[in-house]
Amino acid sequence: MMKMWRVGLDEAGRGPCLGPLVVGLCAVPINDVALLVEAGVKDSKDLSIKKRRELVDWYKQQMDSREWKYVVNICSPQRIDAALSKDGLNILEVDLFAECLNSLSQQLSENVSILADACDVNPQRFTDRIIARIRNWPWQQSEMDSIHKADSIDPVVGMSSIFAKVTRDEMIEEISQQVGFSVGSGYPSDPNTQKILGRLVTSPLPHSELRWSWATIKNKWMEKYETPPPIRNESINVQKTLF
The missing domain is CATH 1.10.10 (Arc Repressor Mutant, subunit A)
Known part of the structure; x- marks a missing residue:
């Protein structure tokens, strides 16, 4: 019997006037979700910088033995500006979330339960727009949903928010060093x-x-x-x- 997977997606950096917007995706077997809770995973906004970095390191250490996966999608200010002149920020985020799932599909595209932190006032519309962009959807024995504040409700989405936040923070540090x-x-x-x-x-x-x-x-x-x-x-x- 094939294992079931939980996939979470969230973003960091929607509102800043400087630096990238980052979308994170994490995928773990459903039976491993409790391990995230035990490790202290929650919404990245509720964690210290030190704790977020520790959790990213811890997650990466589990990947070989437990087959956990993650995707980080970094969207440059240039792409953000281009999107603002066309379809807007919500559609850009739809594209970014879908790109993460399409990257994941190279390794995993069945027996998946996907939850995204909705970046639209209408969560169902957000879901519908994303799945319209996912290659070969519907995946076998798979489903997708989006809800508001998913990062504070679901630990896999919470871990995704941590990856997104840590990645963006690292890039802001790089910008500071550059200038x-x-x-x-x-x-x-x-x-x-x-x-x-x-x-x-x-x-x-x-x-x-x-x-x-x-x-x-x-x-x-x-x-x-x-x-x-x-x-x-x-x-x-x-x-x-x-x-």
């Missing part, structure tokens, strides 16, 4: 981010790690140059990691 100063969290409400935006919004083009289409960036550009900001080109940058 030579801390960029904060990247959220417009973060005073540390607000303080450095003027150093990244510079002529002739804003920094590549900024989301040019965000009101925060547009306003900062107008404040400095008194002209509308440039429109980003539409070439897309996609980076996925599958394990």
